[in-house]
Amino acid sequence: MDLLHNPEFGDKLVTLMAAFVLVLQIAMVGQRSLVMNIRLFAAQSFLLGAIAGSIAWYNHAPHIFIAAGMTILLKAILVPIVLERLVDRIDIHHEIAPILNTPLSIMISGGLTLVAYLVGESFYHPEAGAASLGHNTLAVAISVFLIGFFMMINRRKALTQVLALLTLENGIFLAATCLTYGMPLIVELGVFFDVLVAVLVLGILVYRIRESFESMDVSKLRRLRG
Amino acid sequence: MPWLNACFTGGLIAYLAGTAAGIAGFRVPRRARIGVFGCALAGALLEIIAAVVALARGGVTTWNLPFGVPLFSWAIRVNALSAYFNLTLGILAAAVSVYSFGYLRQMEGRRNIGVLGCFYNILLLSLTLVFAAGNAFFFLVAWEIMALAAWGLVSFEHEKERTRRAGMLFLIMSHAGSGLLLIAFLILARASGSLDFATFHHVASALPAWQQGVVFLLFFLGFGVKAGVVPLHVWLPEAHPVAPSNISALMSGIVIKTGIYGMALVFFDFFDAPPAWAGILVLSAGVLSALLGVLYALMEHDLKRLLAYHSIENIGIILIGFGAAMIFRTLGHPTLAAVALIAGLYHTLNHAIFKSLLFLGAGAVHHSTGTRNMEEMGGLIRRMPVTALCFLTGAIAISGLPPLNGFVSEWLTYQALLAGFGSTQSLTRVIFPIAGALLALTAALAAACFVKAFGISFLALPRSENAAQAHEAPLSMRLGMGFLAAGCLALGLGATWFLPVFDPITEQLIGARVSSALTAANGFAISAGTAHAGTVSTVGIAAMLVLLSAIPAFFWLVWGRAGRRATGPTWDCGLPGLTADNEYTATGFSKPIRMIFSALYRPRREIQAEYEVSPYYPTAIRFESGIEPSFEKRMYDPFRNWLYRMAGRMRSVQAGSIHAYLAYIFVALLALLLFGVRR
Numbered sequence: 001m002d003l004l005h006n007p008e009f010g011d012k013l014v015t016l017m018a019a020f021v022l023v024l025q026i027a028m029v030g031q032r033s034l035v036m037n038i039r040l041f042a043a044q045s046f047l048l049g050a051i052a053g054s055i056a057w058y059n060h061a062p063h064i065f066i067a068a069g070m071t072i073l074l075k076a077i078l079v080p081i082v083l084e085r086l087v088d089r090i091d092i093h094h095e096i097a098p099i100l101n102t103p104l105s106i107m108i109s110g111g112l113t114l115v116a117y118l119v120g121e122s123f124y125h126p127e128a129g130a131a132s133l134g135h136n137t138l139a140v141a142i143s144v145f146l147i148g149f150f151m152m153i154n155r156r157k158a159l160t161q162v163l164a165l166l167t168l169e170n171g172i173f174l175a176a177t178c179l180t181y182g183m184p185l186i187v188e189l190g191v192f193f194d195v196l197v198a199v200l201v202l203g204i205l206v207y208r209i210r211e212s213f214e215s216m217d218v219s220k221l222r223r224l225r226g
Numbered sequence: 227m228p229w230l231n232a233c234f235t236g237g238l239i240a241y242l243a244g245t246a247a248g249i250a251g252f253r254v255p256r257r258a259r260i261g262v263f264g265c266a267l268a269g270a271l272l273e274i275i276a277a278v279v280a281l282a283r284g285g286v287t288t289w290n291l292p293f294g295v296p297l298f299s300w301a302i303r304v305n306a307l308s309a310y311f312n313l314t315l316g317i318l319a320a321a322v323s324v325y326s327f328g329y330l331r332q333m334e335g336r337r338n339i340g341v342l343g344c345f346y347n348i349l350l351l352s353l354t355l356v357f358a359a360g361n362a363f364f365f366l367v368a369w370e371i372m373a374l375a376a377w378g379l380v381s382f383e384h385e386k387e388r389t390r391r392a393g394m395l396f397l398i399m400s401h402a403g404s405g406l407l408l409i410a411f412l413i414l415a416r417a418s419g420s421l422d423f424a425t426f427h428h429v430a431s432a433l434p435a436w437q438q439g440v441v442f443l444l445f446f447l448g449f450g451v452k453a454g455v456v457p458l459h460v461w462l463p464e465a466h467p468v469a470p471s472n473i474s475a476l477m478s479g480i481v482i483k484t485g486i487y488g489m490a491l492v493f494f495d496f497f498d499a500p501p502a503w504a505g506i507l508v509l510s511a512g513v514l515s516a517l518l519g520v521l522y523a524l525m526e527h528d529l530k531r532l533l534a535y536h537s538i539e540n541i542g543i544i545l546i547g548f549g550a551a552m553i554f555r556t557l558g559h560p561t562l563a564a565v566a567l568i569a570g571l572y573h574t575l576n577h578a579i580f581k582s583l584l585f586l587g588a589g590a591v592h593h594s595t596g597t598r599n600m601e602e603m604g605g606l607i608r609r610m611p612v613t614a615l616c617f618l619t620g621a622i623a624i625s626g627l628p629p630l631n632g633f634v635s636e637w638l639t640y641q642a643l644l645a646g647f648g649s650t651q652s653l654t655r656v657i658f659p660i661a662g663a664l665l666a667l668t669a670a671l672a673a674a675c676f677v678k679a680f681g682i683s684f685l686a687l688p689r690s691e692n693a694a695q696a697h698e699a700p701l702s703m704r705l706g707m708g709f710l711a712a713g714c715l716a717l718g719l720g721a722t723w724f725l726p727v728f729d730p731i732t733e734q735l736i737g738a739r740v741s742s743a744l745t746a747a748n749g750f751a752i753s754a755g756t757a758h759a760g761t762v763s764t765v766g767i768a769a770m771l772v773l774l775s776a777i778p779a780f781f782w783l784v785w786g787r788a789g790r791r792a793t794g795p796t797w798d799c800g801l802p803g804l805t806a807d808n809e810y811t812a813t814g815f816s817k818p819i820r821m822i823f824s825a826l827y828r829p830r831r832e833i834q835a836e837y838e839v840s841p842y843y844p845t846a847i848r849f850e851s852g853i854e855p856s857f858e859k860r861m862y863d864p865f866r867n868w869l870y871r872m873a874g875r876m877r878s879v880q881a882g883s884i885h886a887y888l889a890y891i892f893v894a895l896l897a898l899l900l901f902g903v904r905r
Contacts, residue, residue, distance in 0.1 A: 099885070115896065122903045142899075149895070153888045161884075218884045 010058030014178070017051045018140040021174065022113070025144050025167060029105050029151060037163055038083050041170075045075035048170055051137075052177050064177065067188045071173065074192055079166065079199050086159065086203050090210050097156045097217075105154055109147045116143035123179075137178035145171030156217045158206040162199065169195055230287055230304065233276035234358070237316075240269030241351035248344030255334040262343025263323045263330075266350060270319035273312055273354055280309035284730040288360055288424075303360030303423060306730035307495075310571065311357040311487045314578045317713065318479045319350050325586050325706025326472045328699065329593060333470075342382055342470070349375035349476065356484050362411040362421040366404065369484070373400040376481055379473045380465045392464035399461045403451030407488075410444035413437065414496060423491070431498035438497075442504050445492045446511075453485025455545065456515040457857050459538045463522070466537065467530035467598065471589020474530060478537040479582035486544055486574050493548060494567065494735035499556045506657060509549025513661050516542030516668040521826060524675045524819050525853050527600045527812045529588045532679055533581065536624060539668060540577040543639060544570045546661060550642045553654060555736060562649065564732040564740040565754060566642035571728060573635035576717060580623035580632060583710035587617035590699040590707065591683065595692045600679065600812045605688040609696040614684045616707040621680050623714040625673035629764035629771070631717035634752065636669060637762055641754030674819070682812045689806040718764050722749040813851065820853070828854040 003009045024044040031037050049072035056064035098105060120139030148168030152161050173191070213220045244265030251258025280287065284306060291300040304312075326346075330339055352375055355368035377400075381393035411421070417433055418425040430441050447458065454462040462482070466474045493500055493508070519539030526532040547570025554563035590613045591606060592598050607614040623630040626637075643665070646658035688694040698704075717724060725741040733739050746753040751763035798804045820829050831851040835844040879890075 115899070119899050119903050146896070149888070149892050153885055153892055156885075 004057075007058050010054055013054050014051050014058075015136045017047050017054070018137045018174065018178075021047050021051070021170070022140045022143060025147050026106060026109050028163075028167065029109050029147060029154075030102050032102070034087055034159065035084065037160070038080050038087070041163055041166060042076050042080040044167065044170060045079075046072055048174060049076060051174065055177055067177070070188070070192050074196060075166070075170070079195070082199055082203060083159070083163070086206065090159075090207060098154045099156065100154055105150075108150060109143075112146040112150060113139075113143040116140070116146055138175060141171050141175035141178060143171075144168075144174060147171075156219060158202075158209050158218050161218065162202045162206065165198070165202075166195070230276050230279045230283070231289060233272045233279065234302070234304065234354075235291075237269040237272035237276060238351060238354065240265050240272060241347045241354070244269065244347035245344050245351070248340045248342070248347060250340070251343070252338060252340040255339045258340040258343055259327065259330050259334070262339070262347065263326045266326075266343075266347055267320055267323040269347075269350060270316045270323060274316035274320065276304070277309045277313035277316055280304045281306060281313065281727055281730065286424075299361060299422075300364055301360030301422065302355075302358045304358055306734050307487070307490060308357045310575075310727065310731055311483065312354060314483065314575050315350070315353050315357065315480050318476060318578055318582050321706045321709045321713075322472050322475050322479075322582065322586070323706075324709070325475075325589075325703050328702035329470070329472050329589060331700070332593060337382075342379065342473075345375045345378040345382075346473070346476075349379060349481075353480060353484065357487055360423055362415060362423065362426075365423075366408060366411065369407070370404060372481065372484065373397070373404065376400075376477060380469045380477070382470055382473070383468065386468070389468040392461070392468045396461045396465040399451050399458070403448045403458075406444045406448035406451075410441050410448060410492075413441050413444075423495075426496045428496070428498040430492070430496045431500075435501070438501055439504075442492075442497070442500060445488070445496075446504075446508070449485040449488035449492070450511070451485070453482050453489070453541050453545075454515075454538050455485075455511050455541060456518050456538060457861055459515070459519070460857055460862060462538060463526075463531050463534040466534035466585075467528060471530070471585055471592060474533075474589070475582035475585035478534065478585055479578040482537060482541060483574055483578060486541070486548075486570075489545075489548060490567075490571070490735070493552055494555075500552050502553070502556050502654070505549050505552030505556055506654065507549075508545055508552055509657060509661055512542045512545030512547075512549050513664045514542065515539065515545065517664055517671075518826075520668050520671045520675060521819075521823055524671060524678070524816050525827060528598050529591065529600055529603075529679065529683060530585065530598050532600075532675070533584050533588060536584075536672065536675070537577075537581060539672060540573065540581065540624070543636065543665065543668070544573045544577070546570070546665060547573060547635075547639050547642065550639075550646055550658070550661075551736075553657075554642075554646065557654070559649060560736050560738040561740055561743070562642065562645050564728075564736050564738040565638065565645070565744070567732055567736060568725070568728045568740070568744070569635055569638035569642050571731065572638060572721075572724075573632075576623070576631040576635050576714075579710050579713045579717065580620045580630075583616060583620035583707055583714065584624065586703070586707050586710070587613055587620060590703055591617075591696075593699060593703070594696040595690075597690070597692055600682045602690040603683040603688070603693045604686050604690075604806060604809065605684075605693060606696055607684040609693075610698045612704045613699050613707065616704075616711045617684065618680055619711040619714050621676040623718070625676050626669045627673070628762075629718045629768040630714050631721070632714075634718055634721040634764060636665075637752070638754070639665065641760060644760075645754060671819070678812055678815045682810070682815065686809050687804075687806045689809065719768055721764055722752055725752075826856065828856070830854065 021044055024040050024047070028037055028040045028044075031040060049068045052064050052068035052071060056062060056068060100108070117139045119142055120136075123138055145168055148164050148166075148171055151164035151167065155161055155164060169191075209215075209218070244262050247261035247265055248258060251261055286303060286305040288301060288303045291302055330342070333339060349372060352368045352372035356365065356372055359365035359368050373396075377393050377397045380396055381389055383389045384393070413433075414426050414429055415421050418429045430438060433441065451458045451461075466477050469477060489508075493504075497504075516539050519535050519537070519542055523532050523535030523539065526535060547566050547568075551563045551566035551570065554560075554566060588598070590610065591603065594610060594613075595603060595606070597603065619630065623632040626632045640662055643658045643662040647655060647662075688696075699707075722745045725744055729739045729741050744752055744754070746761055750765050751761050753761040796804055798808075801808075820827055829851060830853070831849070833850075834848040835841065836846045836848075837844040
């Protein structure tokens, strides 16, 4: 029962889970099936909740538990359900059409991870002692953020862009949790509400785009240009 | 303190109530009109009391408005200068609100008076706050609200293409000016470490020389746009005429004076002694604005556009006073600086009063004849005698003729310029007489212009059916105009008793009290305050006028009653009767000036005659003449074309593809991240 009270172990646990978050992110870049992508996102969000939970446990910050619970409830359960129902409704299951092909995309993701480590390194101050927890986790958070952004650019369909935006938000959440051990609760709640509204609005928007253009391809939106 | 605070805040609340009344009255025009302008009138009277209390007490009063927005302080700072401008605002707002009761009755049912009233109250509220704001942030917020409210009022008759264009031009130029002000305030805030105006006192003079220059130019251009200084004036003759006339009166009377207030604040409070070239620049800009304003005004036949150009002229006269004051201050003549500053500030109040009076008069004429074109008026003095008398009072005042108020402030400006010639050295010495001569030319041309404006509009026979059926304005409109006309007379005759008002202002800005030196003969005459300066008495001139008019009355009493009165037709060269077609036209009247200054105007004329048998018997002649809008054509058009070309090039970036936009953001983000790491 010593492990449950050893902050060093907690640090390693968080780093391990953060690594899995990154792995899942890169898996999403490579995965072509839409439903599979949504499930990968659910898994990633669940891990994120777990990370928040462990930080809360090992640093004795009970208010982060609320954030962790909200993350799991919203991002790992509610949002995936909404998205899968949307997929059923618009009847597209496995056509993620990236602009760049899969091998190249994964190479770029690797490159972005390198950039993220470069950036994360500059925030790493080992002399600061206990606050150095952020080192690996911050780099992972930045790479999740950058890869999420890259996914948004790389995909044509509106729904997959929504998904990419959500993973990008996961990256921001991870960065916020590991750097500050949780933002003020009111900010967290605001962010969650934001995500929920964004998903609902974007879901409707995706549906309307599909109705109007007979496709989810956002490149067709060029026609709206004056 | 409690009195001042209560009246000031009460005025603001009254304006807010007026705004609410406007919104509530969107559907009931009659109640909206009474509610809106009733509230505005109450607010204006309370603000007048607050301003008078503040001026009487002197010193600085500050407090915070409890707006409940954290991080920002909504500091009100009432000192002599801001109280003076708030007094001007209150006087105008009261007169214009009374006038509006009658003026807008015609619009009931046709237009949404609620919207107008709502913007009207917001404008008054924001103007009050502009003059009373105690920190730069609050000032800019009020400044922007003022610009937006004014835009809403200018664009009120938005179904006309011309109105929309004028409103847009005003908005664009106003925002460009605000941008410059923002930069300038931020530079000062960095130097003083705070946004409070109290900490800005003399802080600009502590900056390095080149920064002083930059700050000065930014402020001058930023406030100059609002004031309508040539060549930043092009929005003014477009925007002022298209607004309803009560709004034009406020725009010309007080909105452009916010620029003057800003300049007074910057040049005399934020700067200790501005660089020498700055004063010369302001003086030159003033002379240029005055001369070009009146020259363009002479060519206008649209009564309200003519008045708008005169606003540019008068802003120029005010700036001549300011520029002279700046030069004197830099050269170390505080008394002279105070005299010149008083001349500028006095002219600010005077211009506010007579220009609003003239705009209200033009509004009454438009209200009654439905036209703004002077060539379609004529003969109105018989049909609208009170309006004609009020307009004539305003015309005499703006022409700078004694004994009205315009004369006093222009006379003081001359005296300051003449004293400047006597007490300065070298190059600056030459500037003063040149400026004085050009100011004299301006005043003469202004008089000519108002002979035209009054003569063509009000005298002789009506030139159109509308003018023939004109009727006198309703009582409330006459009251509004009469109040301002009385103000012109009071500020002219009572000038010496009004001058002590300036003591706290000059003491605050320059550190000199001069009103007692300016008063001579127990207050019945004004002196210029220096050894060999002139002295003039408006009361004396008025008394002289009354006495001289007794002479013809005497002769009439002695011989007139015995004489025989014969009434006959005017000699008409044998033509069959004189009609309005035989009258002198505005175009004809201004022809000599158009010829003398043809290098500036580049006049264009076109005559087309149609005939059937012989060119000596034309069936129809079409004549067209116009002048070239030099500033628009030579300065603004090239700039606009350049802007459009640049925008065309930027267009390829806006591809309309979401992926491209995302990629822009992504690349920018990566670049910033890597840049951050490199640091």
